Amino acid sequence: MEEAKGVVMHVVLAKFKDGIAENKIEEIIKDFANLVNIIEPMKSFNWGKDVSSENLNQGFTHIFESTFESTEGVAEYVAHPAHVDFANLFLSHVEKVIVIDYKPTALNPTNNVFNLFYADSLRSSMLEHQRRDGEREICNAFGASDSLALDWTTHCTSGM
């Protein structure tokens, strides 16, 4: 089972307390998203409301997913004062919460999807010099033979 190098997904499930106004929830989500701009190891943030129809959400209504380079990065995030402040606000507004961190593993032959996912997360949140260093590292990891990114562009630019 192949493991994506250096990507840790940080997954938060929440049910907000009854009676909290929708615009208060939106404000909290914006504060959550803003941590990407404050805490360096946090590389991306996405969220959504549950839309499943299997009746197995156990009452959870929201999910938040962010990416980190390492479990050490998550630990740095958890301890960061901006996160501590946010977590206090967040936890006072939720009835229940689950937090899971995991290193995504595919059973497919390659895990390029997560390399690209990670690469683009880095791109969108880094300072210029961090971005350049990160890209150099990832391009080296791709290597000359691992041409998924090249291949993709060829498809987009050739007539197909």
Add this chain to the structure above:
Amino acid sequence: MEEAKGVVMHVVLAKFKDGIAENKIEEIIKDFANLVNIIEPMKSFNWGKDVSSENLNQGFTHIFESTFESTEGVAEYVAHPAHVDFANLFLSHVEKVIVIDYKPTALNPTNNVFNLFYADSLRSSMLEHQRRDGEREICNAFGASDSLALDWTTHCTSGM
């Protein structure tokens, strides 16, 4: 808040029953992953064990994330006989489970990371003609001006 077009993340949290052998769990995970090869709307599959240190996993030990093109795609997956068989096996081995579906929303200016994520999920799981159709659609969506993929390749092939 910008929403990624057409991507639905299907997230399953589980705690396996005590006493189930590790190799049985691995077998179940392989069966889960294999649904990508059987059920057309399921575009990718990744999983991981919880490695968080925040003590908020509420006993959940495993997470499984797959991607779909639409909520209709998830519904087709849920009703598919191969999924029904697998779900019966899976549910008989877990103590508790949560299922959340969501359409990832970023608060960043673009959501290209999910476009690429989705594009590469398509690539790895499609038949040749499905892949060509999907790529044509995605290249059209990128458009001439949205050159993140091109940009990325330029960085990899130029000296940086």
